[in-house]
Amino acid sequence: MNPSKVIRNQVRKLTDLPNIGKAVARDLNLIGISMPEQLVGRCPLEMYRDLCEMTDSLQDPCVIDIFMSVTSFMAGNDAQPWWNFTSERKRLLAGESRHRSDRREEA
Template identity: 60%
Template sequence: MNPAKVDRQRLRQLTDLPNIGPAMAADLRLLDILQPAQLKGRDPYQLYTALCQRTGQRHDPCVIDVFISVTRFMAGEDPRPWWDYTAERKARWQEG
């Protein structure tokens, strides 16, 4: 969902989260995350690693940015576009 349209009071399904559409929701379900609340306290880098292992392929590193955005949102931060986290990810995580 577009971060500007997120309503924290209406988080019932994964696609109610900022930056999560059907494809990313499917990726989260592969990780046994079925509800937004299950993202509280999760590490976005571990989620990415688990997704790559589960699917047997390396996903675009921008997926980490999306995972950062939703885990931070669930920790109480305001919703932000996923690309706001790209510089942070690049500074922390060396891409292959």
């Protein structure tokens, strides 16, 4: 749903959430999420990895942005367009990449 149309107290199903349409709702179902409440406390990166594993396919990284937007919303923050999370995702992945290379150098 378009973030500007989301009414928090009327969120009942996944497609009531910001940035979630039928396709992403199906993706969430694939990783065991069928209700908005199940997003509380979830890690968007873990959700993305689970989806890639379940589909045996590397998903578009923008899916992480969508997952970040809905977990943020379910944590009580305002509904925002998924692209507002792109910079944060890129920083997060860059930091994770550096962490992995540091661990390889230690081994």
